[in-house]
Amino acid sequence: MSSSNILAGLNPQQLEAVTLPHESALILAGAGSGKTRVLTTRIAWLIQTGQISPHSLLAVTFTNKAAREMLIRISSMLPINTRGMWVGTFHGLCNRMLRAHHRDAGLPQTFQILDTQDQLALIKRLLKSLGVDDEKYPPRDLQYFISGKKEAGQRASAVEAYDEHSKRLLELYAEYDRQCNREGVVDFAELLLRCVELLSRNEILRSHYVRRFSYVLVDEFQDTNRLQYHWLKLLAGDRNAVLAVGDDDQSIYAFRGASTQNMFDFEREFARGRVIKLEQNYRSHGTILDAANALISHNDRRLGKELWTHAGAGEPLRVYDAPSDADEASYILQEVKSLRSEGMPLSGIALLYRSNAQSRVLEHALFNAGLAYRVYGGLRFFERQEIKHALAYLRLVANPEDDGAFLRVANLPARGIGARSLEQLQDIAREQGSSLWQAACANPPAGKAGQGVTAFIRLIEGLRQDCLGLSLPEMVELVIDRSGLKAYYQADRDGQDRIENLNELVNAAAGFDAGDTALIAAEDAAAAGEQDQNVPAGDPQLILLNSFLAHAALEAGEYQAADGAQALQLMTVHSAKGLEFDAVFISGLEEGLFPHENSLNQADGVEEERRLMYVALTRARRRLYLSHAQTRMLHGQTRYNIASRFLEEIPEPLIRRVNTRKASSWFDGHAGTAVKTVTAYAAPPPSSPWRVGQDVVHPKFGAGVIVSVQGRGLDARVMVNFRQAGMKELALEYAKLTAA
DNA sequence: ATTAGTGGTGTTTTT
């Protein structure tokens, strides 16, 4: 195997980046310029030429998908085992470091990770127990505040407060951290902050890692926040070569603390002028790039970069001006069908939108047409309530001090532990400064509730005992079974899906490639010179369980059931970053939606939205559709939007307006659809399809007959006499009424 | 203690 193999086909700039000497540099990599290829080839080249061993590099990405992709590509180029390599997301790698050095980091070995939901729940609980007025201090705001401070690297004690309000916020922040410590849980930002503090404080550890990672590579550098930048600096020390790859024009996470300032700082502090621009695009036709370049040129404060391609100009962008969101959807549907009949695979077509709520109309149209589609984002596997419940039991097995888990399942299924007794327990716990678990063990409430609590404690202790010696999937199965969760959902009329998901969780556990996480953790610790038996003789099983729980928190998404082979791809623009498709539809290009209204009063908000649009445009290889609707149903009411400014920022010659199609009916033959479509229109339809005496069917109430109709258009109501359920008054706008 | 039903409220993007 010769190195020319790997390097073949790289353009001069890519080659330069791949074969850089041992020094830091910034790679400004435009969309579709072979960024990932450069990154992985560089790693392969460094290893193949014997400059480093696979273990002495650190590669950080932003998403799990990107990390996985990188490992796959590396192992396809080199015959090496990627096991144990430090390639992963910021959060994943920090988690790994904290597991290896949990003692130095001041964390229990079994510390659990709170996802955003869990964090919010904890905050609500905290505010309640402190008697804080949550009108004045909305939990969401506090959550945002805490995360923001942590991502800026600041503890509550390190921040100065000048007014009463922020003083109180800081107190609550401090109280929140105390509670997390008591429970042995960390939120996302805490993973980073803890790790940064650990490395800052512990010089021995820091120099170990600095010596180990002589090369550090960072993907999607424009998405890093200050804390992540700080972490990188600590690991870079003053001798390591850091290669940062990013594109300031694709920075779309400023709302979460990401700052392109990091790119400027990096250039000054690390790269010192060594900047390589990758501007040749291998993805899209010329017209698409022209449009993207023109659009993004409306932004100030760019590092400067322009995409070009050897590929031909290709087709113009198609712009469709729809009367309504439903019509927009049906136009898209029609075009998708025609693309498919031309032989384009469905999986190569993407429907993009700004916010998740917009997928509904599209899904509706696709579903009725019987077209296979797959929605990314939205409700993720590990975020489903039944999965959360099962995980809560598992968390209690791993760490009974986890109050969040305790509260979630203490009375699910019902054990006679009501809100009342839980409150009492919380009071006791607060007085004693203990966990709910301890409070419950020490003072089980009297009476019937006491029996429930005792039963719950016995259940968890029993599970703990019996999990020893079981494999991970066996543990999961045992917990689901014995906790009563399974029976609970079996008894539920429509709990069938939930049971299936629980079974899927067992499969996930079986397929969880923990294989060797326990071993790796031990190796990490040993390599860093942890002499004491930090990884205790005790329970490799517990460690395994912990890795699985961490995996569930850190990789909640991307674990959707069956990647459907031939399906249309629906997703937000955010989740489309990094992907490419033959044809892309960008829908909902309306003021207020895209750019989003909330962005308008934020500093640089519109610029971020424009970058988002830039990302969307550059996903397309060959064909690009842009559409907007004059009226749209949003949050239950009709809105009238004008076309997005972004449409005007694309030069007219690159566009073809395609509003020529026949005025197709809104009634797609489906009565249920008709109601929805009609209400989406500004003007009420000529006559309502509903009349007195008509036989109808309701999904919940069954068959019935309309006895009266009130009002018309948007807020029409009908009185229906159902055979089973009797008389009901229904709002046509929402009720899924079907003509019988 | 538990559940069903009501009404108010809010909704960008996600590791």
Place this chain on the structure above:
DNA sequence: CACCACTAAT
């Protein structure tokens, strides 16, 4: 419409 918090009824 979906989610929450609260209330009334069992």
